Amino acid sequence: MLTTFVGRARRAIKPALVIGVAALTTACASREQAAETGDPFEPLNRGIYTVNMALDDAVLEPAANAYTTVTPGPARDGVQNFMTNLNQPVVFANTLLQGNVRASVETFGRFTVNTIFGIGGVFDVASAAGVEQHQEDFGQTLAVWGVADGPFIMLPVLGPSSLRDGTGRFVDRYPHPLNWNAEYSQSTWAWGVRGLNGLDTRARAQGVFTTMESTAIDPYVQVRSAYRQLRASQIANENGDAFGELPDFSADYDEDE
Amino acid sequence: MFKTTLLAGLLACTTLLPAYAADASQAEDFVETQAQGVITVLQDMRAGEREMAEVKADFRDRINELADVDRITNFVLGRYRRGAEPATLEEFQTVFREFAINVYESELTNYSGQTLDVTGSVTRDENDWVVRSQVSGGPDGDVYEVNWRVQERDGTLKVLDAQVAGVWLAQTQREQITSVIGNAGGNIQAAIDTLCGRIQDQDADDYARVCEG
Secondary structure, eight states, X not given: OHHHHHHHHHHHHHHHHHHHHXXXXXXXXXXXXXXXXXXXXXXXXXXXXXXXXXXXXIIIHHHHHHHHHHSOHHHHHHHHHHHHHHTHHHHHHHHHHTTOHHHHHHHHHHHHHXXXXXXXXXXXXXXXXXXXXXXXXXXXXXXXXXXXXXXXXXETXXXXXXXXXXXXXXXXXXXXXXXXXXXXXXXXXXXXHHHHHHHHHXXXXXXXXXXXXXXXXXXXXXXXXXXXXXXXXXHHHHHTOTTSSOOOOOTTOOSOO | OHHHHHHHHHHHHHHHSOSXXXXXXXXXXXXXXXXXXXXXXXXXXXXXXXXXXXXXXXXXXXXXXXXXXXXHHHHHHGGGGTTOOHHHXXXXXXXXXXXXHHHHHHHHHTTXXXXXXXEEEEEXXXXXXXXXXXXXXXXXXXXXXXXXXXXXXXXXXXXXXXXXXXXXXXXXXXXXXXHHHXXXXXXXXXXXXXXXXXXXXXXXXXXXXHTOO
């Protein structure tokens, strides 16, 4: 019986494997250019980017604009403060994993003060008191541990990422308060908070979207480049070496570094 | 005899030294003065107090004072600059310059009427700095951090790149240009055509002058 099952499984898996490998090979950029840019899945990524932008045009941008129109500025600030505060356990876990004791203490202090005195984080009392805010995630922690970013990945809906940062994003779900309890994690309230966070994040990014649209030559590559630079900048800032690696502008420059 | 030799040596050393060697404070002063000047011109443009053509010409002059657009143009071509036909290279330089200046105009207009304060600098090399600045005073009350890559060449300071929100403009442009050319099998004309398309979106007059002229 076991032999029959294994045989059936093999027969089922083999064509699927062949199709999968073929799809992956097609999706992997065969061109030398794609390998040079650290984006071996460029054709697939471009396809996802096109769908993402269509989704943004049809749903996300209008929803974000409506949210901005109907929600007064102070209320939007409150939403942003609440979401930032809710993410502080993630930041705290990562500052610990990076061995940054000072940042851990400050983050713990921020979360405690803002949750209690800032009414669940709606008011950012800690910043008013001069406590520094940190932005750490597991992707950055992996970078601090020496893990390279790996191939560029365009995630559906969520946008630009990399193998390292995508993994980090998955891991960061666990220390987030919305996922502390499995049952509560799937509740309507928890999904409502996630939806509001997405809406608020998109609304705050409107200026960036407008700027990128007006300055783009190849919009997909622009997003890829901006994402990588931003992540490198976040990691370098943490290492105190923000301008260590900048390109050579010499007039006889003719080699890609 | 010794005195004469010493004098001759000193004279030779003085002659061999560069005519002008800038330091970090001069790079900071350069950014503060030149970048603020550009922002002020754009305020004139927005206020409509001067003739538009005059303000645009003034803006272009100030951009040329502030930034080394020729070096930026060569930079964005990356490895494709090597071996390019001189006529194609010249056409690319003309088209990219137009596109870049239009981008600077649209982006810096966001800062018109605001104040630029230099907050410090990082010396990367004896003639290479990153000048940090903050732009403030806008209607939303936000403070933007803008960093400027400044280099000295032949005694002249110029900006080569600007970083806003962690993203360097020229670096991003180079990745896009080289991608367009690479996807076209190394053909620089593809980048020229793409840039002309973008210029047409930006300003129809500029498109007619640069791409059809």
